[in-house]
Amino acid sequence: MEEMTCPVTGCMIWSPIIKNEKFSRYLSDFRELNLLGKGAFGCxxxxxxxxxxxxYAIKMVPIGGLNKMSFETVIKEVHAMCKLEHSNVVRYYTSWVEPPTFGISEESSSQQPDVPHLYIQMELCERSIEDLLREDGKLDKKTYWKIVMGIMQGLEYLHGKGFIHGDLLPCNVFLLHNGEAKLGDFGLAKSFDAEHEMKDLKAAKDITVEMLRAIDPNLKNDLNKTVKKIF
Incomplete structure (x- = not known):
């Protein structure tokens, strides 16, 4: 094991070494298949x-290249996810720190080479509501209600555990192949309070209204009335 200092926190972290060569848990344990997406903090x-x-989905974040506020946002996501286990919340498995890997894909090869990276292993969800609306453009009534109920059940669980999502957007609500909705991206999650609970609910309502645009026009009025009753 090699001891190194995190340039952001100043804390000592450990990087495994085998025969004087840096060992990568990412390369040793996983086959990288394709890029899922890029965000503000990593890929x-x-x-x-x-x-x-x-x-699995593995997020790679160059923590040495973040300012203190951004670093705290990333760590906050890990702290929130590790406490949550629900069918409508993206599942967290584990996380670790190591130097970046190179040569697996064009995107990962462009990662910052001189700073430690945080790797977050999560449940794989390849599509979001944003992708669904952009790619399909159409949404049947059954799928619509399955997504709406998934969002509400996920929020109910999240609030019951003392968390507020804080950034509920179509791009942060993910979908499995069976149409089940899962809340993800908890970088702005915070402790529960009534004011932010209402913001979460308003954001959920905005998503359901946005999905109405992809519904058969003949169903919109009835669905809109029901949505208003829910919220």
């Missing part, structure tokens, strides 16, 4: 675990 990749053969 997320679809990966397959070499032993259990399951697919």
């Amino acid at each position: 997320a990749y679809k990966c397959q675990h070499k032993i259990d053969q399951n697919f």
